[in-house]
Amino acid sequence: MKKYLITGCAGFIGSNFVHYMLKKYPEILLVNLDKLTYAGNLENLKDVEGDPRHVFVQGDICDKELVESLFAKYDFDYVINFAAESHVDRSIKNPEIFVQSNVMGTVNLLQRAKEAWYDADAKTWKEGKKYLQVSTDEVYGALGAEGFFMETTPLCPHSPYSSSKASADMFVMAFHDTYGMPINITRCSNNYGPYQFPEKLIPLMINNVKHHKQLPVYGDGMQIRDWLYVEDHCKAIDMVCNGGKVGEVYNVGGHNERPNIFIVKTIIEQLHDRLKDDGISEDLIKHVADRLGHDRRYGIDPTKIKNDLGWYPETPFEKGIVLTIDWYLDHEEWMEHITSGNYQKYYEEMYKNK
Structure with missing residues (x-):
């Protein structure tokens, strides 16, 4: 039975x-570690809470003693690190938290894995072990109108969030280069799908449209992102973990580039037609001051993971957005729970003066 430590398990992708x-x-054992901050929600795992293959542990990836104890108890074969502060706006407001979680947390996981998996006397690593860092295309910076991010594209992050993720990636690679740790890094494009925290574009717009609230769109809304349905991403991570060449980076993209304003208008059209609600229209769109350091375009070339592992994105955006809207319409109670309290306060702080 393969044993995994999954960090950030109660978040969206995790x-x-x-x-x-x-x-x-x-036959698998997933030991799932999550601090349960604003984006970690145990309701995301409610339907598997009775599954004996799933063990939930509330805790911080920065907690040395806790992570050590988990390695000692379970002797993990794989560590997959999803845990991260991930919202760019929050990183602009409070970058120190991102350094602590995304950089120091990653280093702690790496060090604990090294202690558990490396025989210093024999100078060998235990067989069948691997650490996989789930990263982002934002570490590459921004693209012009043409071209794509490749694994060889230099890192050039522009926000505190992407800088913290790039720093974490470099530590992961340093542990491979210095100690020979078996690692992979995956860098994905914008994910969407079920369980996404509603400060992100798609669930935010779905929720606001349903309640006839304004739809805040940064600048002209022509920032282009490559959209990847989350289940396709999960498949890629599994394939890299179990078959990726040690030490390699794999870009995971959806071949679904769309401007943000297109996404917003698609959601308006879909919900107008489904709910038969004439109060849902493009009049809800409100262009707000653009985000500081806002990258204009991201686009990923996933040729390497396709050639090496046979992965490809199976879900075109036109299908994925329907599946996503279906899920949120079918899980209104989940959305109501997650948008109460602290989230509502944060939302007002972020958009009320823009």
């Missing part, structure tokens, strides 16, 4: 990955 792995593998 919880989707837990569901994906439990569905795919009958």
